[in-house]
Amino acid sequence: MSSTKSPTTNVPALVSPEAVEAMFDAVRSVAEHSFFAMAEPQDASSFYETAGQVPKWLVATVEFEQGWLMGAVSCSLPERLAHRLFDAFTGRDPADPAPSTDLVHDLVGEFSNMVCGAWLTRVASSRTFTLTHPSVEPARALGAAGNLRLLVAINDLPIALDLHLQPAQGNA
């Protein structure tokens, strides 16, 4: 598994090596339990080589907040993977008519919601976070990495998970 980190004040627990492990554990759990898919850690070179060939991405973002601590988890995945996850989640036959964009976005949003919630439960189980309704946007390429970026493959297709932390107001 690969990650990049940048210095952040007041939130050491969320960008620690343990938090990175917890993020991968959350993704693997969501992939296996709800999407019957296999998640594997990726090294940067093989990830970006595969990612460079992806024509269209979907970026699902869930913001979280607990008192002074605010941030967001973004899942960037190829549209092709989104459709595969949709089929696995719903039991849809690939020969059936394609699902609507709204439904695929809803599903990708729920995927990111589950990853974010499962990760927060692992790293801060004594705290209750408020999560926003997921937002899902199409993208032509991967965006900039957050404070932490985790590189994973789900069923051999790349997915990047970015943790964005907002500076703590009055706590710097």
Added chain:
Amino acid sequence: MQILIVDDSAMMRAMIKRVIKLADVPVDAILEASNGAEGLAVLRQHDIQLLLTDINMPVMNGAQMLREIAMNERWRGLSRVIISTDGSTVRREEAAELDVRCYLEKPFSPEVLRDVLNEIADNECAGTGQP
């Protein structure tokens, strides 16, 4: 039995609905709502026996809805199940105080939800799913 599913994800509601149909529970109707406020409106209009609700939702979250339900005698016999990504100890303690019978953490396999539904139909709840 009339069942209400409250979740802001249409896909998650569809998945839960599919599992309910596969479970061995007597179902007269399955109703849906996308947030706590809509859920309360459905509860007022229908005789619901089982509520399956998410926590984090826009407009009114699941915890706020459950607090409203706990204050109303009319819904005393309503079986309440939380299905949420929020597995915090604080939320589980709060759920226990709000008469929630089972607490299912997302992600979950369809089999786990099916077992919870079957046990609720038998007036029991899986030990691992208790808040």
